[in-house]
Amino acid sequence: MIHAGLYYSPNSLKAKVCCDGRQKIYEYVTAKNIPFKKTGKIIVATDESQLDQLQSLYDSGRLNEVPLEFLSKEKVNSLEEEIKCETAIFSSESGVISVPEYLAALEEDIKKTGYVVLASEFKQAKKSKGQFELTLNTSDKINCTYLINASGLHTEDVANRIEEIDLPKIKKVMYAKGHYYLYKKKNPFKHLIYPLPNSNGHGIHAGMDIDNNLRFGPNAKWVDSIDYSFNENTLQEFCNSIKSYWINFDPSCLIPDYTGIRSKIVAEGEGGQDFEILGSGDHGLENLIHLQGIDSPGLTSSLSIAAEVIKKLGIH
Numbered sequence: 103m104i105h106a107g108l109y110y111s112p113n114s115l116k117a118k119v120c121c122d123g124r125q126k127i128y129e130y131v132t133a134k135n136i137p138f139k140k141t142g143k144i145i146v147a148t149d150e151s152q153l154d155q156l157q158s159l160y161d162s163g164r165l166n167e168v169p170l171e172f173l174s175k176e177k178v179n180s181l182e183e184e185i186k187c188e189t190a191i192f193s194s195e196s197g198v199i200s201v202p203e204y205l206a207a208l209e210e211d212i213k214k215t216g217y218v219v220l221a222s223e224f225k226q227a228k229k230s231k232g233q234f235e236l237t238l239n240t241s242d243k244i245n246c247t248y249l250i251n252a253s254g255l256h257t258e259d260v261a262n263r264i265e266e267i268d269l270p271k272i273k274k275v276m277y278a279k280g281h282y283y284l285y286k287k288k289n290p291f292k293h294l295i296y297p298l299p300n301s302n303g304h305g306i307h308a309g310m311d312i313d314n315n316l317r318f319g320p321n322a323k324w325v326d327s328i329d330y331s332f333n334e335n336t337l338q339e340f341c342n343s344i345k346s347y348w349i350n351f352d353p354s355c356l357i358p359d360y361t362g363i364r365s366k367i368v369a370e371g372e373g374g375q376d377f378e379i380l381g382s383g384d385h386g387l388e389n390l391i392h393l394q395g396i397d398s399p400g401l402t403s404s405l406s407i408a409a410e411v412i413k414k415l416g417i418h
């Protein structure tokens with residue numbers, strides 16, 4: 103999903119790079135003819151107790167300059183007749199893109215500049231004469247001027263393998279696993295449908311991929327290891343959430359699909375995680391960038407995070 107930027111605290115790095123990255127990614131996929139749909143997103147308050155939270159979300163979204171409007175129950179039903187809610191907000195800038203085609207296009211762009219894309223594993227690095235000397239799993243060694251640790255769930259482990267790095271600001275990575283269920287009947291929705299967010303994420307929402315397959319997820323459960331097995335005991339949690347906003351929901355149509363794991367640097371239930379881009383002032387090594395806590399909306403923000411990294415390295 104391409105997020106508009108309403109969930110994140112004003113002045114956070116997430117708010118900045120999500121809003122900027124969202125514009126950049128729509129421009130990029132348009133220029134590259136990569137399939138995308140700016141579907142828009144409806145965020146619903148399903149009962150009166152949620153109205154204050156919906157208002158706060160609207161207020162923080164407007165502070166982030168995200169285009170948003172309140173929708174009455176009647177207006178929601180004119181847009182999506184199977185949705186039940188008290189009221190909702192509409193985000194016109196939310197949408198979906200073809201992620202595999204986006205990643206393939208980025209790889210092509212890198213190769214066109216004459217740089218090489220490797221698929222080998224980083225083992226360790228040390229600094230010598232102003233360069234990083236990297237050891238890979240192939241036992242090849244490569245030298246580079248800049249080193250960017252963007253290894254997702256492995257950022258802490260990779261940092262530990264860089265000689266002479268100062269570790270106090272390198273955060274322990276925790277894992278929040280999310281499940282997705284596919285819905286085996288035709289997607290009745292034209293928009294992304296989201297419940298209100300909670301401290302662990304955006305809530306179990308209805309999303310479609312670029313081929314209009316309807317999928318629900320992700321939930322969020324902190325786990326101790328990187329394990330992508332699908333836990334079907336999550337079904338009830340999904341049914342409870344989905345039936346709170348979808349009138350004609352048929353639980354027998356949910357099919358276990360896949361799981362993903364977000365990289366967390368705050369504990370379960372704490373919320374408010376921000377992206378962190380650490381430079382030499384933080385870890386003591388010139389020309390090394392360490393990214394941590396890049397969970398959602400990391401995809402939406404990717405081009406803007408890249409611009410921040412370049413800025414921090416002082417490359418023009």
Ligand SMILES: Cc1cc2nc3c(=O)[nH]c(=O)nc-3n(C[C@H](O)[C@H](O)[C@H](O)COP(=O)(O)OP(=O)(O)OC[C@H]3O[C@@H](n4cnc5c(N)ncnc54)[C@H](O)[C@@H]3O)c2cc1C
Pocket residue numbers: 103104105222223224225252253254255256260280320361362363364365393396397398399400401402403
């Ligand atoms: C369930 C789920 C749902 C999400 N939904 C959304 C969404 O709707 N919208 C959105 O904007 N974002 C979403 N995100 C967030 C987004 O996917 C991440 O923010 C983004 O993938 C982070 O990118 P990254 O490059 O930092 O890390 P990753 O995508 O994790 O990539 C890290 C890469 O580093 C490689 N690596 C690790 N260790 C080594 C090593 N030693 N040597 C070589 N390579 C190594 C890994 O193989 C991997 O390819 C979601 C994430 C999850 C898990």
